[in-house]
Amino acid sequence: MTAFSDSNRVAVGQVGGPTAVINASLFGFLEEVLPRYEVYGLLDGLQGLAEGRLAPLSASTVERYRKASETPGAWLGAGRWKARTEEYVITLKERDIHRLVLIGGNGTMWSCLEIERLAEEMGYELAVLGIPKTVDNDLAETDHAPGFGSAARYVATIVRDISRDLESVRNFEAVRVLETMGRNVGWLAASSGYLKRRADDPPHLIYVPEQGLRQEEFLEAVKEVHRERGYAAVVVSEGLMPHENPLSQPLLGGVSRELAALVREELGLAARGELLGMGQRSHSLSVSLQDRREARELGREAARLMRSGTGGCMVALARISSEPYEYEIYPVPFERVAGKERTLPGEWVHSDHSIGEGFRKWLKPLVGEDLEAYPANLSEEIRR
């Protein structure tokens, strides 16, 4: 049936930053190909492929570690690595592996394309498949990517909760600038508005990279919200302005801390900048079960495509409807994904820094139907 009848070896790896559900994709794939195929796991993603560190994964090993499908982080190890594409192909060739499946984001799909092209040039038969993964949701051609739903669920709930906390201490603290992940796109920042129902509710201002931020407008908007509400909850995307890398710079922080400093200096208000941090991509109590389900399904579908001899594409989600939520999984050629970026549509985030109803409807099935906005807090009527 397959084009490579003399070898049934498969390599599978996780690449880049993990998500809370990346292991569900891996286990979905493994469950579907074992024990029929001889499977090798790339240790530490592309580094393992470059260095030939591949772990044989038997059905019994996978069964023994089954619970890992529900843990965050990458079970095989992931991370960033850059080697010449040739090194990847050489490892596969040496091991007589003709099928490669990578779970990753934008950059990973680019690597998939390069590896497949080089193998073809070298005359080495190789079928490569990609499984999408990103908390930023910047992958093109898929309605959304696994990992995003859980991150959005975390962001939507924690921003609502931290803002409610702030509201009740406004005689001491006036402004919180909360920073979400999203280096180039505002999907996660926008998700912070999901549980806002009334115009007065926090978060009061959402800034996304697609719209940018002008300091004067920002300060004016914060001032106005604070004047009206007595406090201001602001959400910004980490990719909003160039800022220092926390891994290399000792004291400078993210854009949220810089903006909080600006608010203190220019408006004289007590302001705190807070990065929502690595919990966005890992907090187990915040996982969206729908997100995990889809991650697993995409892993399974990649396995089915592989068994049918298909290569050269990423499995993607196409939404059929939002209410009721229906979708299908289909393959997209790497060419249409690699190097592309999926930005937040303009109509989903307004110029007054609130989100559109269309975005809320789109997001609902991904973060979980159980989430509800809070009732209004002790009303102004009662406060006098």
Add this chain to the structure above:
Amino acid sequence: MTAFSDSNRVAVGQVGGPTAVINASLFGFLEEVLPRYEVYGLLDGLQGLAEGRLAPLSASTVERYRKASETPGAWLGAGRWKARTEEYVITLKERDIHRLVLIGGNGTMWSCLEIERLAEEMGYELAVLGIPKTVDNDLAETDHAPGFGSAARYVATIVRDISRDLESVRNFEAVRVLETMGRNVGWLAASSGYLKRRADDPPHLIYVPEQGLRQEEFLEAVKEVHRERGYAAVVVSEGLMPHENPLSQPLLGGVSRELAALVREELGLAARGELLGMGQRSHSLSVSLQDRREARELGREAARLMRSGTGGCMVALARISSEPYEYEIYPVPFERVAGKERTLPGEWVHSDHSIGEGFRKWLKPLVGEDLEAYPANLSEEIRR
């Protein structure tokens, strides 16, 4: 029955920083005293008491807002405020209120004591009761305080998850220094070790204010863990060393960022400092149901004491046993609580920066019996 038969007015307030369950205490109290008493809510805590901003809370209002008992933040407003004790008593006197109930921490119990003493000096009959609340768990004379269990649940899960994430990207990021709340005590930092089962598991090092931190020892320990495990997850309490206040200082951050900078400079390792932030005291998805239950029970018990004419004390939790978990609620005179501090017992955090089994058993019922440690990650045997 009561000593103040001519007035059935009660004032109730929330003071200081809120927790995820502070409203459960308030509603527990309100449910128990309405409609028999005429209840006034202090708006914004002691500020409302000083300024005479009291909201009448009828049974129908409370019923209408019932869902607020499960939201974070303080429903009445809380925050910090400092006025002369006299101002508080004057407001009560003007309104003919002879019963005051405050939900708060250490400082609040001190205020309770002062208010009661001054009223006595002034010949004004006043019964004051306190309901404990703190995420730091630094209140004396109570086994623990509501708010802590939920914060500990958040810390235990998110540290496990962020560490598992780090483990899988160790070819790119080596060290994470995670900072918990706890200005003077290490209860929350220690809670991060709750889901660690094997010596190899993260978090590898926990630093609490009770033990302090010596830079050379810290660097040596991080270096050693990194050498052995390939990564290091470190937890520090915000109160470990004096550091800048995020509300007033623009760029300097918490102790975690300072220590991460130290690791980068002295050990040359890629290190990230991360504050676990305000989600610790507010994240609704992380609430411990037992914590919320106890918060409500303490509110109810304060109401019962009030009805019996008691004053001068805080309701406290006494643990009878951990397995099965049993406790009772009893009153403690303010004198035994005010200005005292409950530190982490020495035997519950070891000199090698791990936590003791006694602490784990003590913590279990508070964070929820459903939490489980993760199985070992892909073993070294498989990684080779």
